Amino acid sequence: MEGSRDTVKLAPSILAADFARLGQQVTEAEGAGADRIHVDVMDGHFVPNLSMGAVIVQSLRRVTRLPLEVHLMISDPDFFLDEFVEAGSDAFLVHWEGNNNLHRTMQRIRTLGKRVGVAINPATPAAVLEEIVPDLDQVLVMTVNPGFGHQKFIRTTLPKIGQVRALIERRELACELEVDGGIDATTAPLVVRAGATALVAGAAIFGDGQGVAAAMNRLRAALKDSEHEREPAERAAR
């Protein structure tokens, strides 16, 4: 089974938001049916960019009921977990790369009562998830190299999305398959067809001149259209 277009989740990434109007933009995303808010945390060390800390989560917690998922692109995620939990985070996405004790980090997140996700970079094979996927709520396949918004989708990640989907299906796990980077109305149908069930989108949602709601509608419409294109042959085969 692959990701169903009807249930594909949208996670707007506030990295592309206008920070002077952050609360308003997140409220708009919530009103337009966002499933959760994606918060990109960068330390200038794990990735060559700085972004935001727990204080942003704390402020957002007051303006939205949506789950706040925190993507930690930092060298020592364990060090910051408590702070982010206190601020109101609901889920953590930690990287496979550079963590010699990844399973311990996963266990700590679980102990803190939060959803656990592991992210893999474009150069990292799906196979590294083999041993840990039963203990995950989410996998995050990076479809750009982490560190910046507005980057071009890396097409060679598509077969890997399929491999991760197969890994999840083979074990009949409920694990979500989320993708992150360069997702727009053109690439969204490709990743969903490959097996993604949740999409992070920054520029395509907050960088749209017509506003957040219009941008989200466009993404959903693209997914719907691509489903119609596939009819009837592929649908019949399901």
Ligand code: DX5
């Ligand atoms: C990249 C971040 C992404 C980023 C996606 O390092 O992890 O979440 O905000 O932004 P877009 O959708 O603009 O590629």
Ligand code: ZN
């Ligand atoms: Zn991210």
